[in-house]
Amino acid sequence: MTATLHALALALSLGAAPAPSPAPQPGDALPALPASLSTRAASVEAVEAQLHAAEAGLRFVESQFTERPEPSNTDSQLKRFSEGELHSLLGDWAAASVLFYDLVSDPDFKSNPRYPEAVFYLADALYQQKNDIGARVYLRDVLALPLTPQRYKEAVSRYLAVAGRLQQFEGIDAYVDKARELSGGVLSPDIAYVHARGTFKRADLSAEEHQQRSRALFAPLAQTPGRFRVQAVYHLGVLSVQAGDLPAAIAQFQRIVATGPDAVVSTGMPEPEAQRFRELARLSLGRLLYETGRYDEALDQYSQVPRESERFPETLLEVAATYVRKQDFVQAKNATDILLLVSPDSQLAPEAQILQGHLLQKLRQYDEALETYDGVVRTFAPARDKVDALLRVNQDPVAYFDNLLARNEKSLDVSTLLPPLALKYASTQKEVANAVRMVGDLDSGRQGAGEAKAIAARILEALDARGPEAFPELQEGYTRVETVDTALTVVEQALVRAETELVEEKLTPAEREKLLVAQGVREAQRLRFETLPTTTRELVERRHRMQTRVDAVDRDAFRLGYELQSLHANAAAVRKWVEDTREDRQADPAEEREFLVQLQAEIATLRDLQSELDHTRARLATERQSTDTSLEGEAAIRTRYSAALQHEHAVLAAGEARLSGEDTRVLLRMHAVRSRTDMLRGRVAVARVALQARLEHRVQSIRAKVRAEQALLQGYEQEVSSASGDARNLVGRIAYDSFRRVRQQFYELVLKADTGTVDVAFSRTQDNAVNIQKVAKQKSEALRALDTEFKDVLSPEGED
The missing domain is CATH 1.25.40.10 (Tetratricopeptide repeat domain)
Structure with a gap:
């Protein structure tokens, strides 16, 4: 049959067709094609339009992905x-x-x-x-x-x-x-x-x-x-x-x-x-x-x-000190009043209050001075006691702080252990700030090295298992090639339908029976095939649907992660409470040990859950970036459907030799379209080979880089571990020293206030004593004056 078709095509091309009809004269109407024939020609034109669109998509793939040279290193x-x-x-x-x-x-x-x-x-x-x-x-x-x-x-x-x-x-x-x-x-x-x-x-x-x-x-x-x-x-x-x-x-x-x-x-x-x-x-x-x-x-x-x-x-505090040197206590007090008014939360405020108490004492305003001193004591004595309790929480506070840091999954700012008032004073200590920063750096380094190892492992896994999905550009090229291949299969489907309309009437009953069987096989594959994207718009819509699903799962994973972090914090708080209140509780040591063992088991479970959740979220992140991951499944669906179409076309070929006239011309146009389709399939195969070659080149290059980075990461981990060992107990020591300095600051403030209170009492006593002496002196002087005035009256001679 193929030889017959070729001979017929050659005859048509050489003009060996039946003698043409006389040319129509002016005014004559053009002969109209039969309705069925015009419909079949229109079907072929629609198929040609589809083929043209597929060819345009293939040209884009070739120009942007396969024929464009790879960028050099x-x-x-x-x-x-x-x-x-x-x-x-x-x-x-x-x-x-x-x-x-x-x-x-x-x-x-x-x-x-x-x-x-x-x-x-x-x-x-x-x-x-x-x-x-x-x-x-x-x-x-x-x-x-x-x-x-x-x-x-x-x-x-x-x-x-x-x-x-x-x-x-x-x-x-x-x-x-x-x-x-x-x-x-x-x-x-x-x-x-x-x-x-x-x-x-x-x-x-x-x-x-x-x-x-x-x-x-x-x-x-x-x-x-x-x-x-x-x-x-x-x-x-x-x-x-x-x-x-x-x-x-x-x-x-x-x-x-x-x-x-x-x-x-x-x-x-x-x-x-x-x-x-x-x-x-x-x-x-x-x-x-x-x-x-x-x-x-x-x-x-x-x-x-x-x-x-x-x-x-x-400046105000120094102004007050200057007025004190000038013995102008009223102006000095005014300066402290302004300081406490404009900056009541300043670290200079307590010193200004102490100075204000001294000035009130100098001005003999003893009640106001006592109230000022009492205000300092009421403010700082409770905070001093809390810091004392914190420093006495364990026989070895340094080890306590260091172990507290080591127990936490995340870096802990040790200054948060202080009461709010003391926190303001400790946070200004450079040593604590630097220590906490150092712990954060070590923790970040350790975490970064771990994350980098995990990323390297994921990259190697992706290179081995996912192929082009690891490279978004190549993935897009592969996806577009598959889309073009699907579009060519759609063209082939349309051709088979057009051929069926053209040839079905020429088939024998036995051939029609075979055609029905072939159509049943093809129809079984059609529903799944029609779900495949054939245009860029369909690709974008499918990607959006898949990413939306992944995002919904990731949101649930994030919520679970937040809950796990809360449980971690609760467990750390419970363990800290157990240790901090051990001296105040009358608990059985055996029961406490059993409770701590159970708590540690729960913490281990939380860690396992966190690790599993992290792995899941990493997979979700990978899946989100590769939502076009069904190429192999799509290719299998397309291959089975294309095979069914080829089988149907082979059955229809038996009736093609029986066509004549204009039907033959339509059939030749169909075969021309099929030839172009086969040529485009060949170009699709070439594009696949070119993309695969680029993929292999990139995989080898990136795999070499990742393995080199893995070797560097091994050295980084050793350095971080060494630094962490050298810094053992260092943060605890720095935190302890800073807390002790804060406690000393509060102790000195309270001591100055207490001393001021004693000074007020002593000054008031002195003033009272002076007043008593003055009154006694005035009394003596008055008595002497009376004695002098009434001396004559009181003398013995006066009595006579």
């Missing part, structure tokens, strides 16, 4: 560099540091001309995140690389700032000298100021060398107009104070607060920063004038500190 590196640079410009330092770390750690990128810039951006991102140790490492690396003069000066400026904070100054002189050389022999003001400030903060210099080197660096800045002139003059004043030269220090601070021609102009300095230094200078000037006995001038400087300043409460 250099292109990928430059793309990551551009993304990291963009994140840096936007201030997203965390994302920038991740991207540039990936670049810097790539051995192939070290030969790239942009490698020095990448190291600088990485160091800068760490610097902006206050990761001084990491920033110092990469700044030291970048300073050894070829940089532009501007980049080198920026790197030196950051390195000097980090060195000052870490108190690690090795090699800075060489960096500064090179920066000076790049600037034409004179350091730029920003680097000069950072260098001077770092030298000022150095603790490894003798007092004499510290003075000499700091003055030599600040003096040029103080003499040159610019944005750093005010800071330089202020630091010179502080250096004079440290050297004991108070007149020179006063002169320096007066230059900052003065308004005449000798004033220091803050050219280029932001106004908030200039205002801050003016306030510091006035406060320092007031203190120096106070120390030199110039009280009125000191009060004048204090009065010019604005009420909005954060140093205003401190």
Whole structure:
């Protein structure tokens, strides 16, 4: 039959058809096709339109996925560099540091001309995140690389700032000298100021060398107009104070607060920063004038500190002390009144209350003084007792705090153990803040290493099991290819239907019986096939439906996670209560041990549930990103349906030789469409092979990178474990020392208040004694006056 069709097609193409009818004359009507034939031709045209749409989809796949060259490693590196640079410009330092770390750690990128810039951006991102140790490492690396003069000066400026904070100054002189050389022999003001400030903060210099080197660096800045002139003059004043030269220090601070021609102009300095230094200078000037006995001038400087300043409460307390030196107790009390009014929650408030009590005592307002002292005692004595109880909770408080931290799944801020009043005082202790930050860093490092290991395992699992789903771009290409294949099957389905309408009447009864069987097989597969997407819109709608389902399950998982965290917190609170109240309870030790064993079993169960939930949420996250994961199942459905259509077409082929006339022309158009369909299927197969080759290349590349990162993670875990071991009991010790200092602060406040109460009683007793003595003296004097006045009357002679 195929040979017959080819011969017929050749005859038609060569004009070997039946003799054509005479050409119609003008005015004659065109002959109309039979209705059935026109319907069949329209069906073929519809099929051709479907085929055209499928071919357009395939061309898109070829142009965007299979024929477009894969980006080279250099292109990928430059793309990551551009993304990291963009994140840096936007201030997203965390994302920038991740991207540039990936670049810097790539051995192939070290030969790239942009490698020095990448190291600088990485160091800068760490610097902006206050990761001084990491920033110092990469700044030291970048300073050894070829940089532009501007980049080198920026790197030196950051390195000097980090060195000052870490108190690690090795090699800075060489960096500064090179920066000076790049600037034409004179350091730029920003680097000069950072260098001077770092030298000022150095603790490894003798007092004499510290003075000499700091003055030599600040003096040029103080003499040159610019944005750093005010800071330089202020630091010179502080250096004079440290050297004991108070007149020179006063002169320096007066230059900052003065308004005449000798004033220091803050050219280029932001106004908030200039205002801050003016306030510091006035406060320092007031203190120096106070120390030199110039009280009125000191009060004048204090009065010019604005009420909005954060140093205003401190200024008021010093104003009160100055008035006390002047023996003006009323004005001193007024200053403390204002301080307690404008800043009642300040840490200076209790000291102001104690001073106010002393002033009331001086003014002999004893009842008010007692009420003031009692207020301090009522406020701080309960908090002192609570801190005492906290410090006596265990024979080894250090181990208690450390074990309390170790028991918690999440990092615990030990300062939350304090009562609210004490928390304000402990939170300002740098040691506790740094200790808690260190615990958080260790915990984050441990957690990050664990998460990274889990991510690496998930990536390898995805590469092995999920194939193109691990790569969204390739996944889209695969999905579009499958969509085109499905669309071609739909074309084939339409062709079979059109062929059935054309050929069915020419079949013998036996052939019709076979056709019915083939149609039954095909119809059994049709319902499942019609659920497959054939357009981009259908793909998007299916993805949305699947993601909605995944999101609903993830919301339930999140809720369960919150409940598990609450149960964890309850368990930790119960265990802490058991330990804290052990001395106050009359419980059987055996019962307590049994209870704690049960509690520990519940905690272990919670951990298992949390681990299972975390695994489930990780799988949900993976599923959400790969909602087009049914390609293999779709391919099987499509293959079975296509086979049924091919079988039906083979049955219909028996009647094609019996067609004639215009039916044959329609049939040839159908076969032309089928040929184009087969050609497109061949292109689909080529696209699949190209996508598979790209997939294998990417899988091998990423697998190598992940395994290299796994080796690094192993080393990181060992470092974190080592650091955690070195820090054992350190946080507990720091927390204990801080709590003890807070307790000492409260103890001293209560002691001062109690002492003030005793002083009031003693002063009142003294006043009463003086008054009694005065009254007794007045009585004696009155009696003597009476005796004198009535001496004649009372004398014996007077009696006679």
